[in-house]
Amino acid sequence: MPRVTEAHRDARRAQIRAAALRAFTAKGYQRASISDVVAESGLSAGAIYGHYEGKRALFAAVAEEVLSRRGTELEAAARDGVPPSPVEVLTLLMGGMTRDIQDNRVIVQLWAESTVDDMIHDVVQEVVSAIQGVLHGALRAWYATRPDLCAGDPDAAAELLLPVMLGLAQGYLVQRAMLDDFDPDRYLRSAAAVLPR
Template identity: 50%
Template sequence: MPKVTEEYRAARRDEIIEAALRSFAERGIQRTSMADVIESSGLSAGAIYGHFAGKKELFTAVAERVLGTRTAELEALGEGGAIPSPGELMASLLGGMSREPFADVVVQLWGDAAIDPEIRSMVQGVFAKLRGLLESGVLAWALANPDRIEGDPAEWAKRAAPVVLGFGPGFLLQRALIDDFDGDAYIAMLPRLLPR
């Protein structure tokens, strides 16, 4: 029997994550079943369950993929020694999220998190990672601009990161619920509104 390479396993895992992303975007997290993911992927149930034990693991993998992409985009902002402002960080984060098909079900996911402890736990994990990512970027900016903040840069960044992160739900809620919402204008305003 031929040996399965790690590259093949990684490619198959990515294929399953893409199928889960499509299914979550089409049906929402709660209404997506493992059967939906299996159908979307075109793979067998055994192939899916060989990589993921269930929907919770799939959600975690999707969230990690989205966070990994956002992290890479934020790191690219700092190339060449540039230190992005809190508004530039958030604009980059939201610009990337607006390109994700998964972003359209995030508001529904938050509603589900309000009544389902398991989903709440998953959402809290994602928010903790996002807050940590933003806090690192905000701290770098605070250290480079000590005249623009009050007190210790690390303490300031710790207090500022959740506030900066709060612009994300505002963006996603308005995008999902308000017909004439101008997402591009919202994103463009962030670097002007937040400290720079």
């Protein structure tokens, strides 16, 4: 019997994560089941459980993948030696989230469920912690280039702005999911008017 390569396993896990994201988006986290992921992926339940122990682990893997892309995008944005400004960070994050999760309702559903379901709460905490890490790193790098705005302490300045940035990102996702007339460009212009430049 031929050996399964790590590249093949990675490709199969990516296939499963993409199918899970489609299932979660279509039905919401609570209503989507592993059977829905099976249907979306064309794989067997055994193939899915061979890589992920259940829906929670699968959600965590999907969230981690989406977030790792954001970190990569922020690193790429700073390759010319100029870190992105706070509004550029917000724009990159929201643009990437919109590409990866075209229907933000699944995110809002997860946040709501996290208030009543301890298991989902733990997963959401992990995801938010990862987002905070990405945001803090990006903000710290930008403030390090702007000592006039941070009194020589880029870490403290990044820490101070972090909850505001997280709130702006959450507000963008909630409004995009709930408001029929949401204008993402206007939202980002408004954010640019209040964030440090």
